[in-house]
Amino acid sequence: MKRRVLAIAVACATLGVAVGAISVPTRSRAGIVASQNEIASKVGADVIRDGGTAVDAMVAVGFALAVTHPTAGNIGGGGFLVYRPASGQPVAYDFRETAPAKASPTMWMPGGKYDPQVHHNSYLAVGVPGTVAGLHLAWKEQGKLPWRRLVEPAIALARDGFVVSDGLSRSLRNVQRQMAKYPASVAQFTKNGVPYEPGEILKQPDLAKTLERIAASGPAGFYEGETAALIEKEMLANGGIISREDLKNYKAVKRTPVKGTYRGYEIIAMPPPTSGGVTMIEALNILEGYDLKKMGANSADAVHVMAESMKRAYADRAKYLGDPDFNPKMPVDMLLSKAHADELRKTISLKHTAPASPEKFDWPHESDETTHISIVDGNLNAASMTYTLEQGYGVKIVVPGAGFLLNNEMGDFNAGPGITTAQGLIGTEPNLTAPGKRMLSSMAPTILAKDGQLFMVTGSPGGRTIINTTLETIVGVLDFGLNAQEAVDAPRFHHQWLPDEINYERHGFSPDTLRALAQRGHALKEGGAQGVAQVIIYNAEDKVLEGGTDRRVPDGAAIAVPARK
Ligand code: DON
Numbered sequence: 169m170k171r172r173v174l175a176i177a178v179a180c181a182t183l184g185v186a187v188g189a190i191s192v193p194t195r196s197r198a199g200i201v202a203s204q205n206e207i208a209s210k211v212g213a214d215v216i217r218d219g220g221t222a223v224d225a226m227v228a229v230g231f232a233l234a235v236t237h238p239t240a241g242n243i244g245g246g247g248f249l250v251y252r253p254a255s256g257q258p259v260a261y262d263f264r265e266t267a268p269a270k271a272s273p274t275m276w277m278p279g280g281k282y283d284p285q286v287h288h289n290s291y292l293a294v295g296v297p298g299t300v301a302g303l304h305l306a307w308k309e310q311g312k313l314p315w316r317r318l319v320e321p322a323i324a325l326a327r328d329g330f331v332v333s334d335g336l337s338r339s340l341r342n343v344q345r346q347m348a349k350y351p352a353s354v355a356q357f358t359k360n361g362v363p364y365e366p367g368e369i370l371k372q373p374d375l376a377k378t379l380e381r382i383a384a385s386g387p388a389g390f391y392e393g394e395t396a397a398l399i400e401k402e403m404l405a406n407g408g409i410i411s412r413e414d415l416k417n418y419k420a421v422k423r424t425p426v427k428g429t430y431r432g433y434e435i436i437a438m439p440p441p442t443s444g445g446v447t448m449i450e451a452l453n454i455l456e457g458y459d460l461k462k463m464g465a466n467s468a469d470a471v472h473v474m475a476e477s478m479k480r481a482y483a484d485r486a487k488y489l490g491d492p493d494f495n496p497k498m499p500v501d502m503l504l505s506k507a508h509a510d511e512l513r514k515t516i517s518l519k520h521t522a523p524a525s526p527e528k529f530d531w532p533h534e535s536d537e538t539t540h541i542s543i544v545d546g547n548l549n550a551a552s553m554t555y556t557l558e559q560g561y562g563v564k565i566v567v568p569g570a571g572f573l574l575n576n577e578m579g580d581f582n583a584g585p586g587i588t589t590a591q592g593l594i595g596t597e598p599n600l601t602a603p604g605k606r607m608l609s610s611m612a613p614t615i616l617a618k619d620g621q622l623f624m625v626t627g628s629p630g631g632r633t634i635i636n637t638t639l640e641t642i643v644g645v646l647d648f649g650l651n652a653q654e655a656v657d658a659p660r661f662h663h664q665w666l667p668d669e670i671n672y673e674r675h676g677f678s679p680d681t682l683r684a685l686a687q688r689g690h691a692l693k694e695g696g697a698q699g700v701a702q703v704i705i706y707n708a709e710d711k712v713l714e715g716g717t718d719r720r721v722p723d724g725a726a727i728a729v730p731a732r733k
Contacts, residue, residue, distance in 0.1 A: 191653040193705070193714035196728035200715035201225055202702035203541040204629075206725035207330055208232035208241070209717075211321040212543055213727040215313065222543045222551040223251055223310035224318055227303045229541050230555065231322035231379065234299075235372060236330055237723070238357070238573060239339055239560045240539035240629065243378070243390065245575040246298030247538075247555025248438045249306050250425055252615045252622060254548040258436045259309070263302020263420040263555075264606040265295025265577040270409040273600040277584045287583065291408030293563050293576035295607065299555055300382055300390040301420040309422070310549075319383035326379055326571070329371035332364045335722030340364055343561050352568040353561075374571025391415040398570040417604075428504055430456060431646050433624075434617045439500070441491040444554075444612025446503050448635045451481035452642065453509030454516070465648040466659065466677060468684030469518070474643070475663040475670050475690065476516045478636055479524065482665035485635075490598030491606040498598070521689040524668035537561075538629030540613065542702040544713050546729065548622045550704070552613035554629065580607035612638045622706045624652075628699035628718075633662045633671075637699030645705060652703040652726075653716035660698040671695045700724065 194200060199222070201212035211232040212225035220228070226249060233241025246265040252258040276287040286292055307315060332340075341363045347353040354361060356372055364370055381389035389395060396415045403410045428435040428449035435452065437445025454477035463469035484503055492498060502508055515522060537560035543551045556575070557563075563576035578601065587595040599608040610632050616624040624645060628637040637660055644655035659676025663669070669691035672682075682692055697720035704715045704726070715726030 189657060191651070191657055191716070193651050193653040193716050194726040194728050196713050196715070197546065197711065198731065199225075199543070199545040199729035200704050200713045200726055201229060201541070201543050201729070202704055202715045202717050202724075202726035203229055203233065204539045204700055204702070204718070204721065204724045205233055205237040205241070206723055206727070207236045207325065209725040209727040212541075213729045214321070215318065216545045216729045217732055218313065218317070220313040220318070220545070221310055222545040222549040223306050224313045225543045225545065226541060226551040226553050227307045227311065228318040228321055229543070230299065230303050230553065231319050232325060233539060233541075234572065235322050235325040235375060237539060239343075240537050240556055242555060242557045242562070242573065242575065243299050243382070244297045244567070244572045245555060245557040245562060246295065246577060247302065247553060248442055248609070248611050248613055249302065249551060249553040250436060250438055250613045250615055251306065251310055252436055252550045252617065253310070254622065258425050258615065260423040260425040260438050261302050261306045261420060262423050262438075262441065262606070263298030263305070264441050264609060265298050265575055266418060267578065267581070267601050267603055267605050267607070268296055268410045268414040269603045271578070271601050271603050273585050273602060275601055277587070282583050282587055288559070288576055288579040289563065291403060291406045291563075291565070293578045294408060294410060294565075294574045295577040296410055296414045296418050297575060298418060298420055301387045301418055304387050305420040305422065315386060316383045319379055323376050323379045323383060326372040327376035329369035332366055332368050332370050333723050334366040336370075337364055337366045339560070343564065347561070347564045350565050352566040353564055353573070356566045356571060372571050374569055376571070378570045378572060391418055395570055398567050402565070402567050426500065426504060428452060430642065432618065433646060435642075436615045436617065438611065438613055439492070440489055440498060440608070441606040442609035442611045443485045443489045444610050444635050444638070445614065446489065446500055447481045447485045448612050448614065448639050450484060450503050450509060451477045451635070451639055453504075453506055454480060454513050455643065456509070457513045460643060460647040465644070466681060468681045468688070471661060471670070471677070471681065471685060472518070472521070472688055472690070473516065475661065476521060478639070478663040479665045479668075480512045480515070482663070483524070486596070486665065488598065490608050494602060494605050495598045519688065524666050538611065538631070538634070540627040540629055540700065540702050542625040542627060542704045542715070544622065544625060544704050544706065548706060550615050550622050550625045552615050552625045552627050554611040554613045554627050554634070556611065556629065577607055580609060610634045614638055614642070616642065621708060624706070625704040626701060628701040630699035632664050633698050636660070636662045637701055641701050641703050651716070652705045652714040656701045656703050656716035656718050662698055669693050671698070673698055697721070702726065
């Protein structure tokens, strides 16, 4: 063991790694499942052990997280899944929530005045959920094991309960006040109003029944019949507008991933309606023109050019991106092109930051609760999925009798037409609310390949920081030579154009680095943890998978697939 640690230390020293601690990743030849919850990661690893594909495992993990990680795991939300089979074409599954038929661009301006409560924290804030349809579509096309086998572990966890961790206990305690006005939420997540202590068992019988309907009938078990009736009843009783028709009409969409290259590696990422893939590839294209390795990880030079690249890519994000079905003229090819990056790079000075353009754009509110899962099976099929309820525990409303939380994803639409303000509201066209429309996201599930072979799976939660966290894992591996765990551990920072500042993680950067950045004109803001990345790398030389899970939060795990029973 000692010798191995020494060998790794020597290898890292040779590579010139200068970031964070030296860490050992999880290693496996049979597959790795990395998620924010150990119980769910094990569920996924068992699916692969039993002969399932990476997508089979993702479906099982998706349902398990809806039980064991209720802050973001969900069946009442939505997300994106990118899949790269070991042979054949990569595909992307879009199961973003949609606006209900009765939605309108001005619905967040009752009486003509924008109301953030209605936009983010009301029954109107709930989008038509996509997760069940999305997982089912991916399974139908890429799965091998029976659907029921993949939902069953979640049913058992909901029905029989699971041990509440210290992290979950704290999280449930924190959200208690916001859930207080919803009796079904209080009933599900407290013991008659008393918070769960670590070590106690949390059972969710109504959720078990809903999952059972999904296991038996697929999406119809959610979008039709009893579950749909329970959702509609809750909506009608509380001024919500999601109808049974909206639910029945929901469709997950198969899309072609957006692609780019970075230093000879192929980037396969999620297309709009998330901005994640396009914005990240755009920033990487700009960065390709710099010798980041020479500048050095965490150096002021590297942070400067990375922040300047992020800033320019995020400005384009705000100007151009939204639901492609409603914005047919989005210039995605231009944004992804090396030529566009070359033009933007010309505007970057190595000596000084350029002030953000005076155009007044800002972003709709996005919170920091979502979750990412990276999975590779023993045949090197790779799946990368980020899904969310938007804020932690979504809108905090459990559907009575159905046992699952609803999202508040409608908050990702812009505030209303023509109300872009200096205070940060945005009223630009591409992401205004409209019936059936998908709200713009930042989620960026990503896969990298090299010479036709899988290389890396990555992604993270974190609202607008998602794009930069994911980018930093890629730069960490490709430019700075980090392994999967080190790339996750490395300190993070974020620039999103406006506000015109670099947010950096506490303890991550030395005072002299920060001073050197300030001298270049950067406003700097210290913050807490940024993102929760899950990374898997395929080491082709040793023919081994290496996984890293994010230890900024409790309960995550990159689990090696066990040998077949
Ligand atoms: O789709 C989005 O980009 C946001 N609704 C995601 C929210 C989020 O990531 C919060 N994260 N940790």
